[in-house]
Amino acid sequence: MxxxxxxxxxxxxxxxxxxxxxxxxxxxxxxxxxxxxxxxxxxxxxxxxxxxxxxxxxxxxxxxxxxxxxxxxxxxxxxxxxxxxxxxxxxxxxxxxxxxxxxxxxxxxxxxxxxxxxxxxxxxxxxxxxxxxxxxxxxxxxxxxLTAPADLALSDGLIGMSSPLVIHDVAHMQAIVHASAGMRIYGSAGIEMINVMVGKTLGYISHLKPWDFAAGQILLNTLGVQMSTIDGQPLDMLSSNLVLVATKQAQRDILQIEEDDVSL
The missing domain is CATH 3.30.540.10 (Fructose-1,6-Bisphosphatase, subunit A, domain 1)
Incomplete structure (x- = not known):
């Protein structure tokens, strides 16, 4: 077609x-x-x-x-x-x-x-x-x-998280939460991504499968929000990924925490 x-x-x-x-x-x-x-x-x-x-x-x-x-x-x-x-x-x-x-x-x-x-x-x-x-x-x-959400730094906004990642401090999640203004957990990737689109949160991190992030990646990218793996690489559309959704500034802040191997 x-x-x-x-x-x-x-x-x-x-x-x-x-x-x-x-x-x-x-x-x-x-x-x-x-x-x-x-x-x-x-x-x-x-x-x-x-x-x-x-x-x-x-x-x-x-x-x-x-x-x-x-x-x-x-x-x-x-x-x-x-x-x-x-x-x-x-x-x-x-x-x-x-x-x-x-x-x-x-x-x-x-x-x-x-x-x-x-x-x-x-x-x-x-x-x-x-x-x-x-x-x-x-x-x-x-x-x-919708208009593009404000390009906030990590310290200036709330971030959505998957609770097991924070509990087990996977990939420095506790340090990321500590650096943000606070954590929110909605329990649905779709609802989490909606909150990023409308500016209620500045990002979201979770382990996601293709059906969890495929729609959101299109919508968020259209609004100028970044979506990548936790180390900033493009997502594999046919496999599970530890996904980072964030404004450009917040993505830079989070990738710096990952690079510096920051822990609390």
Whole structure:
């Protein structure tokens, strides 16, 4: 589909995600089937699985030539980013979904030959859909276009963190938190990235898989926010990464802590 109309495709993805949200809200009124994936803190529900199947079915209709990588395994066995690749997280923040019925997101990132084109993060319970990328020339929260967040230094803002990284002081996380204005933990990569996009936090660090960061990378990069590995290298789109999201100044501060091997 060399003649792909990205504006039209974005509108179609928005409609698909809105349909998916209504399905999720309906299913939330029923008893959930909850299973453990790797541990009692790594959950999957019937809603995760059903929502991924629904989204992938819709994607196949919109873009039948593309590959699809989904968290729950209903997509393709993807070994290359050549061509067009959709990366889907049907419920990001499943623990929040199960325990809080809040603070979870649906995410889709669309890449062409490894380059991000369109990203979508849907804050399901607040009904705010963040969409954008190079093909749209900006980022929107529903119909409001976002401006780039302030380029704050690490000491001037809050930073989102993954609690196990801080508890075990992986890659000097405690020193990074100490150097910041404070730590916040939301329990969902999508919600964390929304907070960075709107300027409530200046960064986020966590160990993430492709479906956790694919959409956010497109949206954040469009707003001038950096996303890299913890040592400043480009992310591998098909593997897990220790991911650093930060304003340019904060990224420099954090990379300096890593380089200096700082500890408390």
């Amino acid at each position: 060399s003649d792909l109309n990205w504006q039209d495709l974005s509108a179609q993805v928005v409609a698909l995600l809105q349909q998916s949200r209504q399905r999720v809200l309906t299913q939330m009124q029923r008893a959930l089937t909850i299973d453990e994936k790797t541990s009692r803190k790594d959950l999957v529900t019937n809603v995760d699985k059903g929502n991924e199947q629904f989204l992938i079915q819709g994607i196949r209709q919109l873009d039948p030539q593309a590959q699809v990588l989904g968290e729950e395994g209903f997509g393709d066995h993807v070994t290359s980013t050549t061509g067009r690749l959709w990366i889907v997280d049907p419920i990001d923040g499943t623990m929040n979904f199960v325990k809080q019925r809040d603070n979870f997101a649906m995410m889709i990132g669309i890449y062409q030959d490894g380059v991000g084109q369109l990203g979508f993060i849907y804050d399901v319970m607040k009904d705010v859909l963040y969409r954008g990328g190079p093909q749209l020339g900006g980022v929107w929260a529903n119909e409001m276009q």
